[in-house]
Amino acid sequence: MDLFSNLQMGFSIALSPEILMYCFIGVTLGTVVGILPGIGALAAIAMLLPMTYFLSPAAAIIMLAGLYYGANYGSSTSAILLNIPGAPSSAITCLDGYPMARQGRAGVALIMTTLASFAGSSMSILLVMAFAPPLAQFAINFGSPEYFSVMLLGLLASSSLSQGSFFKGMVMVFAGLLLGMVGLDVNSGVARYTYGSLNLQAGISIVAIAMGIFGLAEVLANIGMRGGNRISMKDLGWRTYIPTRKDLKQSFFPIMRGTAVGAWFGLLPGTGSAIASFISYAVEKRVSKTPERFGKGAIEGITAPEAANNSASQAAFIPTLTLGIPGDVVMALMLGALMIHGISVGPRTIIEHADLFWALVASFWIGNFMLLVLNAPLIFIWVRLIAIPYQVLYPIILALVCVGVYSVNFNTFDIYVVIVAGIIGYVLRVLGFPAAPMLLGFILGPMVEENFRRSLMLSRGSFDIFVTRPVSASLLAAGLLFIIIVAWAAMRERQKLQDKKPD
Amino acid sequence: MTTTRAILSAGIAALFVTAVGYPASAQDSFPSQPITMIVPFAPGADTDNSARLIARGMEERLGQPVVVINRTGAGGQIGFAEGAAADPDGYTITVATPSIVTGPYLSSAVRVRVLEDFEPVALPAGTPLAVITRADRPWSTAQEFLDYAAENPGEILYGNPGEGSFSHLLPLAIESATGVEFTHIAYQGGGPALVAALGGEVDAAAVGIGGAVEHIREGTLQVLAFATRNRYPAFPDTPTLHEMGHDVETLTWWGYLVPKGTPQDRVEMLADAIRHAAGKPEFLETAERRTWLTDYYGPSEFAEFLVSEDARYGGLIERMIERGSLVRAN
Numbered sequence: 001m002d003l004f005s006n007l008q009m010g011f012s013i014a015l016s017p018e019i020l021m022y023c024f025i026g027v028t029l030g031t032v033v034g035i036l037p038g039i040g041a042l043a044a045i046a047m048l049l050p051m052t053y054f055l056s057p058a059a060a061i062i063m064l065a066g067l068y069y070g071a072n073y074g075s076s077t078s079a080i081l082l083n084i085p086g087a088p089s090s091a092i093t094c095l096d097g098y099p100m101a102r103q104g105r106a107g108v109a110l111i112m113t114t115l116a117s118f119a120g121s122s123m124s125i126l127l128v129m130a131f132a133p134p135l136a137q138f139a140i141n142f143g144s145p146e147y148f149s150v151m152l153l154g155l156l157a158s159s160s161l162s163q164g165s166f167f168k169g170m171v172m173v174f175a176g177l178l179l180g181m182v183g184l185d186v187n188s189g190v191a192r193y194t195y196g197s198l199n200l201q202a203g204i205s206i207v208a209i210a211m212g213i214f215g216l217a218e219v220l221a222n223i224g225m226r227g228g229n230r231i232s233m234k235d236l237g238w239r240t241y242i243p244t245r246k247d248l249k250q251s252f253f254p255i256m257r258g259t260a261v262g263a264w265f266g267l268l269p270g271t272g273s274a275i276a277s278f279i280s281y282a283v284e285k286r287v288s289k290t291p292e293r294f295g296k297g298a299i300e301g302i303t304a305p306e307a308a309n310n311s312a313s314q315a316a317f318i319p320t321l322t323l324g325i326p327g328d329v330v331m332a333l334m335l336g337a338l339m340i341h342g343i344s345v346g347p348r349t350i351i352e353h354a355d356l357f358w359a360l361v362a363s364f365w366i367g368n369f370m371l372l373v374l375n376a377p378l379i380f381i382w383v384r385l386i387a388i389p390y391q392v393l394y395p396i397i398l399a400l401v402c403v404g405v406y407s408v409n410f411n412t413f414d415i416y417v418v419i420v421a422g423i424i425g426y427v428l429r430v431l432g433f434p435a436a437p438m439l440l441g442f443i444l445g446p447m448v449e450e451n452f453r454r455s456l457m458l459s460r461g462s463f464d465i466f467v468t469r470p471v472s473a474s475l476l477a478a479g480l481l482f483i484i485i486v487a488w489a490a491m492r493e494r495q496k497l498q499d500k501k502p503d
Numbered sequence: 504m505t506t507t508r509a510i511l512s513a514g515i516a517a518l519f520v521t522a523v524g525y526p527a528s529a530q531d532s533f534p535s536q537p538i539t540m541i542v543p544f545a546p547g548a549d550t551d552n553s554a555r556l557i558a559r560g561m562e563e564r565l566g567q568p569v570v571v572i573n574r575t576g577a578g579g580q581i582g583f584a585e586g587a588a589a590d591p592d593g594y595t596i597t598v599a600t601p602s603i604v605t606g607p608y609l610s611s612a613v614r615v616r617v618l619e620d621f622e623p624v625a626l627p628a629g630t631p632l633a634v635i636t637r638a639d640r641p642w643s644t645a646q647e648f649l650d651y652a653a654e655n656p657g658e659i660l661y662g663n664p665g666e667g668s669f670s671h672l673l674p675l676a677i678e679s680a681t682g683v684e685f686t687h688i689a690y691q692g693g694g695p696a697l698v699a700a701l702g703g704e705v706d707a708a709a710v711g712i713g714g715a716v717e718h719i720r721e722g723t724l725q726v727l728a729f730a731t732r733n734r735y736p737a738f739p740d741t742p743t744l745h746e747m748g749h750d751v752e753t754l755t756w757w758g759y760l761v762p763k764g765t766p767q768d769r770v771e772m773l774a775d776a777i778r779h780a781a782g783k784p785e786f787l788e789t790a791e792r793r794t795w796l797t798d799y800y801g802p803s804e805f806a807e808f809l810v811s812e813d814a815r816y817g818g819l820i821e822r823m824i825e826r827g828s829l830v831r832a833n
Contacts, residue, residue, distance in 0.1 A: 046546045046573065050555065140702040184577075184832060187689050189609070189666030191832035196612050198584065201832065202576035270695055323701065324717055325694045329545055332694075336547025342792040346717020410574050411581060450691065457688055458660065458704060 003129065010358030014366055019059050019359070026063035027367045030070020031374060034086045035078055035382070037397060038211045038404020041071040041087075045333045057341040058356055062363040064334045065317070069121060069364070072273065072310045073371045076113040076302065081106055081385050083218045084397060088210040089273040089309040091439055092161075092281045096294060096301030103297050106386065107241030110379040112251060112299060113306040118372045120259045120307030124314035125364045127263055132350065135315075136322035139267045144458060145465050147268070148451035149475035151444050154275065156482050157282040158440040160291075169437045172428075176441025179204060187453045199413040206274070208414040209442060211401045212421025213428075213435045219394045220426040241379065247299050254284050254300040258307035265308075266315025269327040270447075276312035277305035278440045314364060321349055321357060533593060533769050537568040540596045541589075543582020546573050549713055549793060553628055553757050554598045556789060560780020565772070569596075578668065580606050580613050587620040591762040593769035596624065599758045601669050604812050608820040609667045610832040618813060621760040623805035625774040627781035628795045629756035631735055632673045634727040634744070635715050636707040637700060645728035645742060648707075652683035661685040662696040662705035667829055670709040672816065673730055673753045675823050680749040687828075700724060711755060712737075713793050730754070737794040752815070754796070758805060774802050 013019060033044040045064050052060035075086030080097030093113070100109040127135065158173055159166065182193045183203030194200040258280040265276040284304045285294045294301050316327040324345035326332035335345055343353060350357045385393070405414045425435055459465035467473045540558050544550045551573065558569040574582035579602045586597025599617065606613040634645060642648040652659050663671035666689045674685050685707075690696040693710045700708035701723055708715070708724075712735075718724045729735045729743045730753040744751040759777055761770060780786060781799055790797045800808055823829040 049546055050571075053555075140698055143699070143702055143704045184665075184667075186665055186691050189689075189830045189832060191610065191612065194612065194832075198577045198580050198612050201610065201612055202581065269698060270691065319698075323698070324714065325698055332545060333547035336552055339547075339549075339793065340552055340789065342789070344713075344717055344792070347721045347723075348717065409576055409581075410572060411576060454688060454690075457686065460686075 010362030013359035014362035022059045022063040026066025027070035030067040031074040034071035034074020038401045043407035052337045066367045084215040099297035114375045116303035116307040117310040120311035124311040144451045144454040145472040149472040151448045153479045172438040173441040176438035177445035180442045180445035208417035212418040213425035216422025217425030251303040254304035255307040258304035259311040262308035262311030263315040266312035273309035273312040276308040280304045280308035534567040541586045543579035557780045561776040564776035564779045591764035597760045624759040625777040626758040626800040626805045631731045632753045633729045638725040656684040660705040663709040664693040676751045
């Protein structure tokens with residue numbers, strides 16, 4: 001088999017001591033920056049980039065890639081333990097991860113997310129190995145109308161992200177849509193809601209919004225609390241780390257679905273792991289027989305999104321390596337690192353630089369295995385974070401959030417955004433408005449609008465373009481079906497209430 | 504003793520002067536501290552890669568570290584503004600692209616004027632824009648492409664990396680010079696515009712030659728003409744729009760600037776260090792692989808070039824805004 005001989009060649013490179021060391025450095029650093037709120041793979045890779053000039057191309061890309069997918073393992077840790085996401089892609093993990101920690105199940109939550117991350121990554125690596133070129137072709141043919149339809153479907157699904165009042169959830173989705181409009185409009189070059197500010201022209205940073213509304217708001221909400229409802233280390237015996245058979249059973253299909261959702265969004269350049277994790281959470285809540293458990297520590301609510309964001313970050317290598325088209329800024333950095341070595345990535349990279357490609361794929365396996373081994377014992381240490389008194393912990397978190405957000409663009413304006421978003425997030429929390437739908441609206445809104453308008457420009461104003469293309473048409477049909485199911489369920493609910501009334 | 508006191512006070516004064524950033528002996532000691540190089544674009548792209556190579560070469564010549572920082576946002580304008588506001592002491596260099604020229608014409612929020620706020624140091628390299636289209640369309644030369652566009656106004660879908668981005672000016676300049684009409688389709692950056700061309704959503708893409716070169720080799724895309732004055736060394740058989748009689752030149756150059764008022768001798772020293780860096784084999788090798796142009800302009804040539812660029816793009820953008828093809832953001 002070609003695949004096996006290729007993979008064998010890849011492992012022979014990736015297992016050499018030097019490469020193994022850089023892979024280890026990459027995944028370890030990735031875990032660390034993942035855990036630290038705000039500081040993401042982007043900042044870390046940008047810092048390591050100059051160092052890669054002195055490495056071999058294989059060592060350089062394997063280290064940077066390790067950092068990239070490793071960050072996804074760490075980012076759920078702070079979400080679960082502190083209710084503060086390590087990265088926007090783990091913001092959704094707060095919803096059920098933190099309640100689990102409060103119930104004394106932090107150890108289980110961390111072990112399950114690590115397992116889910118590993119499972120999501122592994123299945124996505126299989127895709128990269130076996131189907132990279134055809135999947136890249138699929139990604140290329142995914143045009144503006146298809147992007148519009150899939151994003152619209154995502155937006156519809158976001159309605160189920162809200163806990164409690166449906167109305168409040170929708171208000172937050174729309175608030176997110178409006179915030180997403182700030183900045184220069186791609187299609188017309190018009191500045192919207194910028195008030196003559198250059199900083200606003202660039203748009204509001206997603207990291208700043210996520211860190212403010214989840215991270216800072218959490219800190220603000222805890223000011224003045226004496227930690228009365230905190231868990232003590234005494235409640236965290238070794239038994240609390242072992243997932244029950246029920247945990248595993250409840251997580252199996254969600255991990256599978258999360259992986260599929262993640263791989264899908266990872267493939268599409270410009271989408272990525274944050275959308276993947278949000279959508280997979282929405283999917284789980286929708287298919288669950290017991291949606292009321294979500295938000296109160298449902299294990300599916302953490303395993304599915306974590307499988308999804310890891311799967312997305314592995315699948316994102318497909319368009320990057322087969323087309324030379326980076327799915328996000330971090331991928332662009334990695335391509336930059338290869339360019340410095342004179343490797344210009346394109347459709348023939350897999351053939352012309354077969355050794356590099358297969359060494360990288362082999363390193364995915366090695367790296368993910370390292371992450372599993374690295375993360376599992378560390379969980380016992382991380383859990384102790386909960387025992388740190390608030391007055392010590394929160395100033396550190398505040399500093400980390402500010403440094404992290406600053407490290408994305410080196411722009412102090414983003415720190416002000418965190419402060420404003422944090423205060424707004426706190427007020428919303430007090431009033432019972434959920435933050436997650438807003439974040440999803442913020443991410444998806446601009447993409448829906450941009451692709452909708454672009455499609456109409458391509459079709460010269462005809463709406464047919466959305467229904468004459470099969471993929472777009474089926475996605476829209478799925479959206480319609482979704483609306484019908486929700487409406488039907490709501491009507492049945494009302495019917496039940498009315499039936500009860502006469503008694 | 505008065506002499507001791509005089510020496511002491513002179514020393515203290517010197518310390519103070521040094522501390523606020525005016526070294527006591529200006530000529531010999533520059534640079535006496537690390538130099539900051541602001542790159543207003545994301546790390547990893549060509550602009551950043553070339554800047555980092557130049558920075559490394561400059562370090563050798565100047566004997567001081569040259570620290571590259573990426574200050575991104577608003578199409579480079581945030582980094583330009585920060586570079587313009589730095590002390591004019593030669594310790595802060597700003598890497599500019601033509602966006603520093605076009606910015607003020609495209610948005611009234613942009614306050615930086617390159618001719619007034621900066622002192623040009625050197626322009627060591629750049630990468631040209633070219634007419635890149637799908638290979639499976641009913642044209643195979645630049646003339647056929649322009650003829651087709653003339654006969655079918657608005658039918659050719661021309662993708663660009665954002666309305667008002669520098670690359671978008673190429674199809675606009677072609678329209679302005681030849682009278683043809685394209686339908687402009689904007690994308691969120693060069694990558695998505697390239698994907699759109701590869702997937703056949705658009706017929707042509709206004710993207711840098713660097714990202715497209717692999718797909719041209721593969722035969723999916725073709726390069727019809729370059730928007731440079733002279734033929735492009737990496738593609739000697741491809742004509743230029745200029746030799747076809749159209750006044751279209753759009754070169755993404757990478758220029759090095761210091762704030763206005765920087766002492767001339769320091770400008771010269773920095774220019775010399777950049778010339779040294781741009782002549783090093785490692786820079787030239789990367790330039791060849793990435794198909795960069797490497798004509799070195801010193802301070803005075805760069806200054807003249809900036810004036811002509813300002814006139815070129817200022818005129819083009821004003822015409823396009825009048826015609827309704829571009830919007831001036833506020």
